[in-house]
Each structure stands twice: as structure tokens, then as C-alpha cells.
Amino acid sequence: MNAADLPPxxxxxxxxxxxxxxxxxxxxxxxxxxxxxxxxxxxxDLLKQLAAAGAMSAHLExxxxxxxxxxxxILAMAEAAKVCGAxxxxxxxxxxxxxxxxxxxxxxxxxxRLARHVRGETLGGTGLSNPMKSFAQIESLLLKATxxxxxxxxxxxxxxxxxxxxxxxFGAIAAVQTDGPGASxxxxxxxxxNAPGVTLKACPEFSGMEGTxxxxxxxxxxxxxxxxIVADPAKPTIAxxxxxxxxxxxxxxxxIIQGAIDSMWAVEGQLGHVNQFLEDRPADLQAEFDALAxxxxxxxxxxxxxxxxxxxxxLDARAHGAELCLRAANSALMxxxxxxxxxxxxVQRRVREAQFVAIVTPAIKHLRKEIARLSAEEMPA
Amino acid sequence: MTPQPTPVSAAVQTLAPWQSYICxxxxxxxxxxxxxxxxxxxAGTRFTDIPEDWACPLCGxxxxxxxxxxxxxxxxLRAQASxxxxxxxxxxxxxxxxxxVGAGRAGWQLAEALRARDSTIPITIVTxxxxxxxxxxxxxxxxxxxxxxxxxxxxxxxxxxxxxxLRLLPHTQAVRICRETRQLRTTRGTLRYDQLVxxxxxxxxxxxxxxxxxxxxxxxxxxYLKLREALGDAATTGPKDVLIVGAGLIGSELANDLALGGHxxxxxxxxxxPLARWHADKAGAQVLQAWKDLSIRFVxxxxxxxxxxxxxxxxxLWQPQPAGTACAGQxxxxxxxxxxxxxxxxxxxxxxxxxxxxSRLAQSAGLAWQNGIAVEPQTLRTSDERIHAxxxxxxxxxxxxxxxxxxxxxARTIAAAITACEPVPYEPKATVIRVKTTSMPLTLH
Numbered sequence: 001m002n003a004a005d006l007p008p009x010x011x012x013x014x015x016x017x018x019x020x021x022x023x024x025x026x027x028x029x030x031x032x033x034x035x036x037x038x039x040x041x042x043x044x045d046l047l048k049q050l051a052a053a054g055a056m057s058a059h060l061e062x063x064x065x066x067x068x069x070x071x072x073x074i075l076a077m078a079e080a081a082k083v084c085g086a087x088x089x090x091x092x093x094x095x096x097x098x099x100x101x102x103x104x105x106x107x108x109x110x111x112x113r114l115a116r117h118v119r120g121e122t123l124g125g126t127g128l129s130n131p132m133k134s135f136a137q138i139e140s141l142l143l144k145a146t147x148x149x150x151x152x153x154x155x156x157x158x159x160x161x162x163x164x165x166x167x168x169x170f171g172a173i174a175a176v177q178t179d180g181p182g183a184s185x186x187x188x189x190x191x192x193x194n195a196p197g198v199t200l201k202a203c204p205e206f207s208g209m210e211g212t213x214x215x216x217x218x219x220x221x222x223x224x225x226x227x228x229i230v231a232d233p234a235k236p237t238i239a240x241x242x243x244x245x246x247x248x249x250x251x252x253x254x255x256i257i258q259g260a261i262d263s264m265w266a267v268e269g270q271l272g273h274v275n276q277f278l279e280d281r282p283a284d285l286q287a288e289f290d291a292l293a294x295x296x297x298x299x300x301x302x303x304x305x306x307x308x309x310x311x312x313x314x315l316d317a318r319a320h321g322a323e324l325c326l327r328a329a330n331s332a333l334m335x336x337x338x339x340x341x342x343x344x345x346x347v348q349r350r351v352r353e354a355q356f357v358a359i360v361t362p363a364i365k366h367l368r369k370e371i372a373r374l375s376a377e378e379m380p381a
Numbered sequence: 382m383t384p385q386p387t388p389v390s391a392a393v394q395t396l397a398p399w400q401s402y403i404c405x406x407x408x409x410x411x412x413x414x415x416x417x418x419x420x421x422x423x424a425g426t427r428f429t430d431i432p433e434d435w436a437c438p439l440c441g442x443x444x445x446x447x448x449x450x451x452x453x454x455x456x457x458l459r460a461q462a463s464x465x466x467x468x469x470x471x472x473x474x475x476x477x478x479x480x481x482v483g484a485g486r487a488g489w490q491l492a493e494a495l496r497a498r499d500s501t502i503p504i505t506i507v508t509x510x511x512x513x514x515x516x517x518x519x520x521x522x523x524x525x526x527x528x529x530x531x532x533x534x535x536x537x538x539x540x541x542x543x544x545x546x547l548r549l550l551p552h553t554q555a556v557r558i559c560r561e562t563r564q565l566r567t568t569r570g571t572l573r574y575d576q577l578v579x580x581x582x583x584x585x586x587x588x589x590x591x592x593x594x595x596x597x598x599x600x601x602x603x604x605y606l607k608l609r610e611a612l613g614d615a616a617t618t619g620p621k622d623v624l625i626v627g628a629g630l631i632g633s634e635l636a637n638d639l640a641l642g643g644h645x646x647x648x649x650x651x652x653x654x655p656l657a658r659w660h661a662d663k664a665g666a667q668v669l670q671a672w673k674d675l676s677i678r679f680v681x682x683x684x685x686x687x688x689x690x691x692x693x694x695x696x697x698l699w700q701p702q703p704a705g706t707a708c709a710g711q712x713x714x715x716x717x718x719x720x721x722x723x724x725x726x727x728x729x730x731x732x733x734x735x736x737x738x739x740s741r742l743a744q745s746a747g748l749a750w751q752n753g754i755a756v757e758p759q760t761l762r763t764s765d766e767r768i769h770a771x772x773x774x775x776x777x778x779x780x781x782x783x784x785x786x787x788x789x790x791x792a793r794t795i796a797a798a799i800t801a802c803e804p805v806p807y808e809p810k811a812t813v814i815r816v817k818t819t820s821m822p823l824t825l826h
Contacts, residue, residue, distance in 0.1 A: 368569065
């Protein structure tokens with residue numbers, strides 16, 4: 001998604017500096033390492049560099065109270081994802097971890113910890129895949145929190161949490177174990193990977209996106225104190241930030257789609273005479289993508305809208321992004337032919353990145369199920 | 382401490398069939414016959430014998446996140462999946478045909494009219510409901526005429542789809558129209574269209590003070606069938622107290638039918654009489670006369686302020702409790718409070734406070750809107766040349782006309798336009814209304 005491709009009213013001329021800075025990192029050092037990242041090299045230095053440039057904090061409210069710019073955060077993510085989908089995904093992880101810290105209103109999280117996160121001195125992720133599916137009535141919560149003096153003791157295992165290393169942290173949600181009747185409750189906290197009782201275990205090999213710092217996280221009697229609490233109860237905070245969470249993911253899809261379209265044009269001179277017989281030609285995909293990008297940036301103007309209709313629009317834009325990713329990446333492979341099928345080709349890698357966008361929570365099927373659930377007319381039971 | 386297995390119990394366990402256990406988190410299946418040799422569990426290791434610190438080889442969660450798994454039969458799964466249609470995205474450049482949103486009378490009438498004119502044009506119907514064919518007016522007289530709920534369906538959606546050679550996507554939400562690419566986005570995939578017809582009807586309004594989880598709105602068969610189930614049969618399970626908010630056409634007809642079905646009805650309205658819109662025809666006075674021997678109590682000039690579920694043990698104390706907290710299997714009564722402070726108690730509350738056209742689809746396509754989807758009166762075309770609209774969701778010059786009679790004529794007009802036949806201009810005309818208050822039916826103009 002080039003700012004130049006967008007309708008003039010949606011382009012972001014006010015802060016061209018950030019996009020230029022991200023582009024220079026993406027097309028410079030990131031481009032040369034994208035294949036290695038896909039195969040398993042976690043690019044901690046590049047992520048810190050991108051964060052330091054402001055690429056993962058544009059959406060956060062500024063110190064003077066100026067609201068964050070979600071459109072800019074999405075464009076920055078897309079600029080990197082165009083070159084490396086895995087990096088775009090890790091930028092999203094860092095973006096939402098920052099959102100949790102800020103939304104907590106907990107001075108222990110919003111002060112120096114947030115500042116260091118924004119500067120890229122520390123990195124974090126999100127373990128909300130399971131809770132988001134739990135709230136959409138797709139699966140049950142895997143972490144359990146038992147109240148104790150001054151906090152909770154947390155037990156359980158989360159599979160597949162990304163952008164982690166021993167000194168990182170991520171947002172997590174646990175079901176609070178309460179005795180007797182009363183409404184069930186969840187609490188949200190920042191889980192420090194180096195806290196006593198936490199073990200990171202390697203996951204089996206995935207077909208791509210291997211350098212994303214993805215581990216299963218085992219918690220055995222992990223003590224969570226007041227300093228790490230993001231929200232207790234968690235649901236009101238989740239209701240406020242769920243739109244932001246899903247909307248920001250659109251940046252990954254946007255980059256992958258644009259990267260795929262660019263790779264079709266790259267062979268048009270030589271192969272246009274045969275490629276003209278393919279469906280999903282680059283101009284058609286670009287037109288569909290530009291309309292989608294316009295919708296995403298329009299939604300990004302009101303990220304904290306909590307209405308059901310707004311959230312359905314966000315879920316649908318995210319689903320459209322994933323569907324278009326699959327079509328664009330696959331069509332790019334058809335357009336490039338054998339050279340795109342080489343193991344080291346970005347075109348081949350992008351097919352796997354697109355598949356990731358389509359299956360990562362919320363996957364296309366989860367998005368549709370949630371839209372159906374939210375659209376149903378409520379009646380007496 | 383686990384008891385030591387006796388030789389007999391050990392033998393029984395050895396002979397027991399192998400079982401499988403599924404991981405909640407990732408879906409990995411542990412099969413006792415195969416074990417998990419990579420983690421040191423030999424083939425034939427019973428799940429109960431696996432150490433507690435064993436982890437799922439795929440995602441790493443522990444043993445406690447597994448549960449017994451019985452593989453369902455493939456035939457059963459296939460049968461189940463065939464009930465769920467999907468919208469495949471047709472990316473070829475062939476004709477995409479007509480997509481109709483809505484399978485009420487409008488949607489089906491259009492499909493019939495199109496098929497009568499063109500035996501090959503591809504037709505797809507997308508609908509949030511089951512898609513079964515029924516006559517909506519019967520919902521107001523079914524009890525009096527002793528029509529069993531299952532007899533209300535004239536033809537199942539699947540049978541009608543087969544007969545008309547069209548594709549029906551039931552239980553599918555239409556989410557957005559992408560005009561530029563002529564796509565309809567739905568919860569079962571994206572459809573491409575050459576022509577789109579919006580026939581999704583209107584939705585029953587619910588004043589903000591009234592909770593959706595406690596108030597029925599009867600505007601389609603699905604909700605009606607659930608209401609009938611909740612009411613039960615007055616003759617066998619006893620009469621219920623039903624409170625109806627709104628004494629317009631639908632509210633008055635339902636009151637009449639439920640009372641004839643043996644239930645006790647209280648009918649409220651902000652106006653001093655029922656059917657106040659037809660005051661000049663003395664409609665209110667006539668229905669009240671017709672109802673004098675029925676169990677219908679009309680209370681006029683009241684506005685409902687709240688509806689609450691009463692706590693079971695404190696019912697006599699009028700103690701409200703939050704919506705949705707009643708325990709399953711226990712029925713508690715509802716308390717209705719008016720703005721002027723009157724209280725009513727009821728088993729079921731029905732709100733019949735008018736209809737509203739949902740704006741999501743029209744807005745997503747930027748279609749002209751005037752209290753509903755604005756269509757051109759003679760052609761029923763919206764502001765997009767490839768999108769027509771008909772039935773309860775449209776307005777002509779800002780006026781909705783939500784009656785049955787115009788629908789067949791609207792279908793003929795749109796079918797002629799889509800199949801490029803000689804135009805059949807639509808003629809809006811005033812509708813004659815028959816109020817189905819069975820004991821004394823009224824005709825209103």
C-alpha cells in the first residue's frame with residue numbers, strides 16, 4: 001500500500017518521515033535477510049531499529065494527549081510486510097503489546113516500561129489468540145489464575161505466542177478461579193518471559209515464518225502482582241481495544257498484497273504476452289486492493305468505536321485482506337512461473353506468508369463465524 | 382494415591398479397546414495404540430498411564446488439556462457438511478448471473494419470475510434464515526386456524542432451490558457490497574454478481590429501553606416458531622400471560638390470534654385505541670367490539686419504560702434481576718413497567734413497534750437512502766444500475782409500503798429488466814388492508 005496509491009484525502013502527507021524511514025530499512029537491510037527470517041533467524045536488531053524509528057508506536061496516544069494515528073501505523077507495517085511478511089507480523093505483535101501497556105492505565109506499565117517499549121529497547125507480543133477465540137465462543141481459556149494476597153498465581157500452557165525471547169513479555173488473559181456462584185471473570189496481565197515459573201518451549205517446524213520468535217509458553221505457579229495487571233476484569237478493556245487489535249493486522253495483509261502485485265508487474269514486460277491469459281491480473285487486483293485500503297484507512301480514523309456495526313466492518317476488512325492475500329500471492333506465482341517457484345524466491349515465500357495471514361487468529365473462518373454471531377438478531381432464549 | 386490394579390482389572394484394561402484423546406489447543410490426537418514414541422511413550426501406552434508432565438508434541442500444552450475423543454463417522458460428517466452451502470468465489474470470466482439477498486416472499490417471487498423468463502440464468506439466493514417458503518400472513522392466524530407450526534412451511538428452501546435450479550445459501554449473512562468489483566461479501570464467502578437484487582426485508586424495531594433477550598419480535602417464521610415453542614399449547618400446558626407492546630396491525634392481529642389460542646393477552650399502546658392509524662375508519666372501536674368476549678385487555682396511552690426478569694424466589698417481592706441470569710429450566714415471570722408507573726406481569730413479552738430497514742448493505746454500496754432503500758418508482762432500480770431492490774426494504778419517494786400485494790408485481794418488473802425483456806413498469810398503488818381479526822375481519826383503506 002503506497003501512500004501514493006491512495007485517494008488523496010486518505011494519503012498521509014503530514015508525516016512522510018516515518019514511512020520513508022521504514023522503507024529505507026525494509027528495502028535495505030531487511031530485504032537481504034527476508035529469506036533467512038522466513039527460515040528461522042529472529043531479527044531482533046531490525047525490530048529494535050524499526051521500533052526506534054517509530055514504526056510500532058504511531059498508533060499510541062502521545063504524551064500531550066494527541067490521539068494516535070492508526071492509519072499511519074498500518075501503512076508503516078505494510079511497508080515492511082511488502083518485503084517480509086514475518087517482520088510485518090512481528091511489528092503487529094509489538095504494536096498491540098504497546099497498546100495493552102497504554103490501555104492498562106496502570107502507572108507501573110504506562111511509565112518507563114511503555115517508554116522503553118516505544119523506543120524499541122524492549123520487545124513484546126500478544127497471547128490473546130486463545131482468549132479472543134474464547135470470547136467468540138470458539139474455544140475455552142487455557143490459563144487459570146487463582147487469587148492470592150497481592151495478586152494471582154497463574155497456571156497453564158499457551159501454544160504459539162510470537163515475538164518472544166527470554167527477556168520479552170506479552171499480554172495474556174487468564175480465567176479467574178472463584179469459589180461459589182457469581183459471574184465468571186477474566187483478568188489480563190503482562191506476562192514476563194523471564195519470571196519464575198515460566199518456560200518457553202520451541203514449537204514444531206512451520207512451513208514458513210519461522211524467525212518470528214514463536215514459542216509455547218508454560219506457566220507453573222507464576223506469580224502475577226499488581227504491577228503487571230493490564231485489566232481486571234479484562235472484558236471491558238478487551239471490548240474497547242478489540243477493534244484496534246484486528247484492524248492493525250490489516251497492515252500485514254496490505255503489505256503482502258502490494259508485494260505480490262509488484263512482483264507481477266516485474267515480469268509483465270517479458271511475460272505479459274502469456275500472462276494476459278491469467279485471471280486476477282495485477283490491475284484488477286490493484287483496483288480491488290485500493291478500494292479495500294481506502295476502507296481500512298477510513299476505519300482507522302475511529303479505532304475505539306465500540307459499536308457492533310463498526311466491529312463487523314473491521315472483521316470484514318480483515319477477512320477481505322486475508323482472502324485477497326491468498327489470491328494475490330497465488331496469482332503472482334502463476335505470473336512469475338518457474339522463477340517464482342524457486343525455494344529462495346520472494347514470490348514463493350509470499351504464498352506461505354499469505355496462508356499465514358489467512359490462518360492466524362482470527363482466521364478467515366473465525367472472522368466469518370464472529371460476523372455471523374454478531375449479526376444474529378437476539379431473541380428470548 | 383491410585384489403588385493398585387487387581388489382576389482382573391488389569392486384564393480388563395488390556396482387553397479394552399484403544400482410545401484416542403484430543404488436544405483442546407491444537408487438535409492433535411493421541412492414539413493409545415500408536416503412543417507417542419518421539420516423547421518416549423511406547424505404542425500401547427494408555428492415556429491414564431501417561432506421566433502428568435507429558436506435553437502435547439505439537440503445541441506443548443499439558444495432559445490436562447486433552448479430552449476423550451471419539452472419531453465421528455465420516456458419513457455423518459458428510460451429511461452435516463452438505464447442509465452448509467458455501468459461496469465459492471468464481472474467478473473465471475463467465476456469467477455470474479443474479480444474486481438475490483433475502484428468501485422471504487420477495488426473494489422467492491423474484492426467483493420464480495426470473496426462472497419463468499430465463500431457464501438458464503444463474504441465480505443465487507443468500508439469506509440469513511433457513512430459506513423455507515411460507516406465507517407470512519398465516520403467522521397472524523395460525524392458532525385460530527389450528528395450523529401446526531410444522532405445517533406453516535409450504536416448501537423447504539432446499540426443495541424450492543432444486544425446483545427452480547438455483548443455488549440457496551441459507552443461514553448466511555450478507556455483509557457488504559463492493560460495487561467497484563461487483564462482489565457481495567457474505568459469511569460463507571464472496572459472490573460475484575452481474576445483477577444484484579436486495580429483498581432482505583425490514584427488521585422489527587425495538588425501543589432502546591426494551592432488552593432484546595426478553596422481548597420477542599415476530600417478523601419471520603424462525604422467531605415465530607420459537608415463540609410458539611415458548612408458549613406451549615394452552616389446552617395441555619395451560620394458558621400463558623402474554624403482553625404485547627404496540628397495537629398496530631401486527632400487534633392487534635397477534636393479540637387476536639393468541640387469545641383465540643387460549644392465552645391471556647394484555648395489549649399496550651401509546652395511542653388511546655388500537656389501530657389508531659385508521660381512526661377515521663373507526664377501526665379501533667370495531668376491534669374492541671370484536672374482542673369483547675376474548676381474553677384481551679387493551680391499555681391505551683401508556684409507554685413501556687422497562688421490562689425485567691423477576692428473581693425466582695423473590696417474585697412476590699417484585700425483585701428484578703439482570704437480564705439472562707434466570708437458571709435453565711426455571712421459568713420466572715417478566716415485569717413490565719410503564720412510564721406512568723403501572724406494573725404488569727407476563728410470561729412472554731412481544732414487541733410490535735413497527736419495522737425498520739437495515740441499512741448495512743445499502744450503505745456499504747453508497748446507495749441512495751430515504752427511510753429505506755430509495756428506488757426509482759417505475760423500474761425499482763436503486764442508485765446503482767446493477768442493483769434493484771423490492772419488498773419491505775424499499776421506499777418510493779420516502780414511503781415504505783410493507784404489504785404482500787405489491788411484491789408479485791415488483792418481481793415481474795425486475796425480472797423483465799434483468800432478462801432484458803420488454804419493460805414491465807411498476808405501478809405503485811394504494812393497498813387495501815384486511816385486518817385478520819378473525820371474529821370480525823376489517824377491511825381498511
